[in-house]
Amino acid sequence: MGEIVYFPIGIIRSPFRTVEGTPIQPVGARGVRGRIELRDEFLAGLKDLDGFSHIILIYHFNLSQGYALEVKPFLDDQLRGVFATRAPKRPNPIGISVVKLIGIEGIILYIEDVDIVDGTPLLDIKPYVPQFDSRETELIGWLSGRVQAVEQSKADERFK
Numbered sequence: 001m002g003e004i005v006y007f008p009i010g011i012i013r014s015p016f017r018t019v020e021g022t023p024i025q026p027v028g029a030r031g032v033r034g035r036i037e038l039r040d041e042f043l044a045g046l047k048d049l050d051g052f053s054h055i056i057l058i059y060h061f062n063l064s065q066g067y068a069l070e071v072k073p074f075l076d077d078q079l080r081g082v083f084a085t086r087a088p089k090r091p092n093p094i095g096i097s098v099v100k101l102i103g104i105e106g107i108i109l110y111i112e113d114v115d116i117v118d119g120t121p122l123l124d125i126k127p128y129v130p131q132f133d134s135r136e137t138e139l140i141g142w143l144s145g146r147v148q149a150v151e152q153s154k155a156d157e158r159f160k
Helices: 040-046 147-151
Strands: 010-013 033-038 054-060 094-105 108-112 120-127
Touching: 033 040, 033 120, 054 108
Parallel strands: none
Antiparallel strands: 010 033, 010 120, 033 108, 054 094, 054 120, 094 108
16 A cells, blocks of 8 residues: 555644643543634535534644653553554654534634644544444543543643
């Protein structure tokens, strides 16, 4: 398989200027507002998006350098396989977040519950549809008993 190349469709703006102190999941960023500055040529792609209350952002962890197959995640002190975490130091540094869509003005999307560092390149936007995207689960692996701490957890320098 050959190389796959993506390019940003826009930039995510948030109050978080550095990785350190940024919430580690959208649930820990409730009420935090931001915006997306989409590139002009993608304006037509926003048609009908205003009918959704939430959207999925797919973005590039541009501040992450290299990767590790075992990482110490924010909610644990043990090494875990990178694919069993949401750590940014991945073979393909891609992140996802479900955020609330507040409004759209031209190529600017106003969003809430933003857990993303300012200036992060946006790769794609998809509508969040609970009937498609939410699943009942039986197991959450090593995160059992730890998910309650996510709302207070902030990123630190461990994935630089």
